[in-house]
Amino acid sequence: AEVKKIAVIAGDGIGPEVVAEAIKVMKKTEEVFGLSFEFEHGLFGGIAIDEKGTPLPEDTLEMCKKSDAVLLGAVGGPKWDNNSKELRPETGLLGIRKALGLFSNIRPANVFDCLKEASTLKPEVLEGTDLIVVRELTGGIYFGEKFRREGENGQEAVDTCVYNVAEIERIVRQAFEIARTRSKRLASVDKANVLETSRLWRETVNRLASDYPDVEVEHVLVDNCAMQLLRRPSSFDVIVTENMFGDILSDEAAMLTGSIGMLSSASLGEGAFGLYEPVHGSAPDIAGQGIANPIATILSVALMYRLTFGYHEAAEAIERAVKEVLDAGHRTGDIAVDKASAIGTTAMGDLIVNTV
Amino acid sequence: AEVKKIAVIAGDGIGPEVVAEAIKVMKKTEEVFGLSFEFEHGLFGGIAIDEKGTPLPEDTLEMCKKSDAVLLGAVGGPKWDNNSKELRPETGLLGIRKALGLFSNIRPANVFDCLKEASTLKPEVLEGTDLIVVRELTGGIYFGEKFRREGENGQEAVDTCVYNVAEIERIVRQAFEIARTRSKRLASVDKANVLETSRLWRETVNRLASDYPDVEVEHVLVDNCAMQLLRRPSSFDVIVTENMFGDILSDEAAMLTGSIGMLSSASLGEGAFGLYEPVHGSAPDIAGQGIANPIATILSVALMYRLTFGYHEAAEAIERAVKEVLDAGHRTGDIAVDKASAIGTTAMGDLIVNTV
Numbered sequence: 001a002e003v004k005k006i007a008v009i010a011g012d013g014i015g016p017e018v019v020a021e022a023i024k025v026m027k028k029t030e031e032v033f034g035l036s037f038e039f040e041h042g043l044f045g046g047i048a049i050d051e052k053g054t055p056l057p058e059d060t061l062e063m064c065k066k067s068d069a070v071l072l073g074a075v076g077g078p079k080w081d082n083n084s085k086e087l088r089p090e091t092g093l094l095g096i097r098k099a100l101g102l103f104s105n106i107r108p109a110n111v112f113d114c115l116k117e118a119s120t121l122k123p124e125v126l127e128g129t130d131l132i133v134v135r136e137l138t139g140g141i142y143f144g145e146k147f148r149r150e151g152e153n154g155q156e157a158v159d160t161c162v163y164n165v166a167e168i169e170r171i172v173r174q175a176f177e178i179a180r181t182r183s184k185r186l187a188s189v190d191k192a193n194v195l196e197t198s199r200l201w202r203e204t205v206n207r208l209a210s211d212y213p214d215v216e217v218e219h220v221l222v223d224n225c226a227m228q229l230l231r232r233p234s235s236f237d238v239i240v241t242e243n244m245f246g247d248i249l250s251d252e253a254a255m256l257t258g259s260i261g262m263l264s265s266a267s268l269g270e271g272a273f274g275l276y277e278p279v280h281g282s283a284p285d286i287a288g289q290g291i292a293n294p295i296a297t298i299l300s301v302a303l304m305y306r307l308t309f310g311y312h313e314a315a316e317a318i319e320r321a322v323k324e325v326l327d328a329g330h331r332t333g334d335i336a337v338d339k340a341s342a343i344g345t346t347a348m349g350d351l352i353v354n355t356v
Numbered sequence: 357a358e359v360k361k362i363a364v365i366a367g368d369g370i371g372p373e374v375v376a377e378a379i380k381v382m383k384k385t386e387e388v389f390g391l392s393f394e395f396e397h398g399l400f401g402g403i404a405i406d407e408k409g410t411p412l413p414e415d416t417l418e419m420c421k422k423s424d425a426v427l428l429g430a431v432g433g434p435k436w437d438n439n440s441k442e443l444r445p446e447t448g449l450l451g452i453r454k455a456l457g458l459f460s461n462i463r464p465a466n467v468f469d470c471l472k473e474a475s476t477l478k479p480e481v482l483e484g485t486d487l488i489v490v491r492e493l494t495g496g497i498y499f500g501e502k503f504r505r506e507g508e509n510g511q512e513a514v515d516t517c518v519y520n521v522a523e524i525e526r527i528v529r530q531a532f533e534i535a536r537t538r539s540k541r542l543a544s545v546d547k548a549n550v551l552e553t554s555r556l557w558r559e560t561v562n563r564l565a566s567d568y569p570d571v572e573v574e575h576v577l578v579d580n581c582a583m584q585l586l587r588r589p590s591s592f593d594v595i596v597t598e599n600m601f602g603d604i605l606s607d608e609a610a611m612l613t614g615s616i617g618m619l620s621s622a623s624l625g626e627g628a629f630g631l632y633e634p635v636h637g638s639a640p641d642i643a644g645q646g647i648a649n650p651i652a653t654i655l656s657v658a659l660m661y662r663l664t665f666g667y668h669e670a671a672e673a674i675e676r677a678v679k680e681v682l683d684a685g686h687r688t689g690d691i692a693v694d695k696a697s698a699i700g701t702t703a704m705g706d707l708i709v710n711t712v
């Protein structure tokens with residue numbers, strides 16, 4: 001197959017460890033499915049701050065722009081938590097999203113049968129839960145003007161939440177398209193009873209709905225959604241929402257599955273290009289110990305194969321391999337019931353590689 | 357005792373039904389504890405839109421201002437959902453909060469033993485959950501400038517989130533004070549890695565913390581809090597946060613207790629004055645049928661007695677009466693396991709009145 005360029009930005013904490021296993025799996029699929037990848041590595045996040053004085057160095061960004069897809073590990077850690085804004089790993093994350101035009105974050109939240117017990121929800125409530133949160137990623141209060149000023153009552157801080165129709169349209173259309181490939185149900189989440197941006201959001205969803213008559217649309221207020229995710233998680237299929245609400249709800253949705261260490265995510269723009277990363281963070285507390293769970297990152301590769309490259313067969317092989325290894329009882333420490341029998345990051349990666 | 361003026365705004369849906377039971381309980385406490393109330397009723401919400409053309413009529417507001425405390429039922433319903441902003445019940449709600457200076461919303465989320473099963477969380481996870489969300493109620497993105505404008509890419513909508521130091525200080529101090537009376541743990545929730553208002557929030561919390569050396573402060577990012585509420589609800593004591601985050605998190609917290617039909621809330625300003633209401637909504641689907649659960653509203657009266665009037669003995673009597681009636685097995689339909697044996701709103705109110 002054509003050589004695909006993969007920009008690898010492993011980042012901080014357990015990032016490099018889990019990314020290494022994902023790359024092993026990609027190499028195995030080169031052999032088995034005749035795929036071909038060229039990997040290039042770049043500094044990003046805390047390590048880039050340490051080595052280059054900025055979380056998103058120019059050459060890393062250039063490398064990503066020239067690539068067909070980006071594989072990201074995780075960024076951040078206590079070391080950089082008290083830095084000024086420009087020297088924080090998160091600033092790199094926001095910067096790369098904007099610079100690469102990744103306006104859509106897609107997070108499947110499904111329940112792994114073998115991990116059902118790990119959820120704090122009752123198994124019968126969780127039964128059948130398999131939803132996707134589509135979060136707008138480059139607009140809203142994250143990217144609007146922010147500043148301090150002297151007000152009548154002393155110092156005040158201001159954040160601005162802005163959305164234009166085009167920004168809302170492209171993410172909502174994408175969510176409609178995804179809903180079409182699934183159970184054809186779309187829940188649009190907003191706070192239209194309070195926010196002007198939400199009212200524009202809702203109007204836009206209603207207008208676009210006529211282009212997707214086969215998809216059933218439900219408007220859910222964000223506070224109600226936070227409740228309904230707990231009460232009836234399995235009734236949701238595709239949830240689309242703006243940046244800030246999506247940040248909160250996608251984390252809530254991920255946690256309720258009990259499978260947070262296993263969930264993958266894609267950040268997409270126009271076209272096939274995408275950035276893929278596990279939902280979990282950099283877990284500085286266990287970094288360097290070789291005990292991190294690489295499955296979320298490996299499953300992010302499967303997502304990359306599907307969404308960016310259309311390598312469906314190879315994607316399926318990865319997903320099946322993960323399932324088989326888990327069904328055979330292998331567990332990393334985070335998901336092991338019997339911690340004593342837990343295996344390490346490399347061992348888990350090897351098992352999956354050998355099963356692909 | 358001194359006559360206390362209670363402004364009653366029963367509102368829409370089941371509001372009038374549950375408020376009637378709460379008033380019965382208040383009258384019983386007049387007899388038993390020698391208290392004395394003067395009740396005045398005002399139109400508010402949807403019914404005020406229908407009868408006066410505005411959700412918050414001037415005379416209702418005046419009545420509230422002259423009162424010692426306000427008892428609110430619930431507002432809203434599908435009838436008014438598509439009205440323009442000025443003619444929506446929620447606009448009345450936001451208006452009354454601002455006009456009465458109710459900058460703090462206090463929502464205890466505790467688990468009723470007899471309802472543990474109603475939660476979608478596993479009982480062992482829920483064990484010991486008893487938290488309070490203190491939500492800022494008159495600032496932030498709810499009340500900042502909002503408008504539409506023509507931008508470079510067509511129409512755009514704007515919401516502004518503003519907080520000044522004084523606004524943050526007063527709510528945070530209140531949360532510290534509440535934490536002091538409990539387990540002395542305060543979780544302050546923000547999004548300081550992205551928002552300027554959150555950074556000012558966090559700085560303010562850190563500065564005030566030195567005045568409360570006995571209280572342990574934890575900063576939690578809002579997305580993480582949405583997760584941790586699910587993972588370790590019982591580890592939280594007092595949670596303080598800004599308006600929008602508080603809207604989402606307080607609903608999530610209420611729902612996870614499984615007791616949402618039983619939870620009360622207080623909205624406070626400077627001084628003892630407060631507005632008290634059940635957490636649940638107007639439930640238009642069951643309005644007028646005499647089957648609504650009045651307990652959340654009755655417990656809101658207990659909260660009023662404690663926080664506004666310092667009638668601790670009477671408050672305790674109400675709480676004890678509710679517990680006894682529930683322990684004796686009486687249930688309204690929403691909380692009954694055996695729906696056939698459920699009792700109605702008035703019957704539940706009578707039982708509690710007779711037990712006070």
Ligand SMILES: CC(C)[C@H](C(=O)O)[C@@H](O)C(=O)O
Pocket residue numbers: 090093094247549550579
């Ligand atoms: C680190 C932070 C800026 C980021 C966000 O809020 O978008 C993270 O929470 C996420 O969801 O990817």
Ligand SMILES: CC(C)[C@H](C(=O)O)[C@@H](O)C(=O)O
Pocket residue numbers: 193194223446449450603
């Ligand atoms: C009705 C709505 C405006 C209101 C809010 O968001 O504050 C409600 O959700 C609440 O929490 O009291």
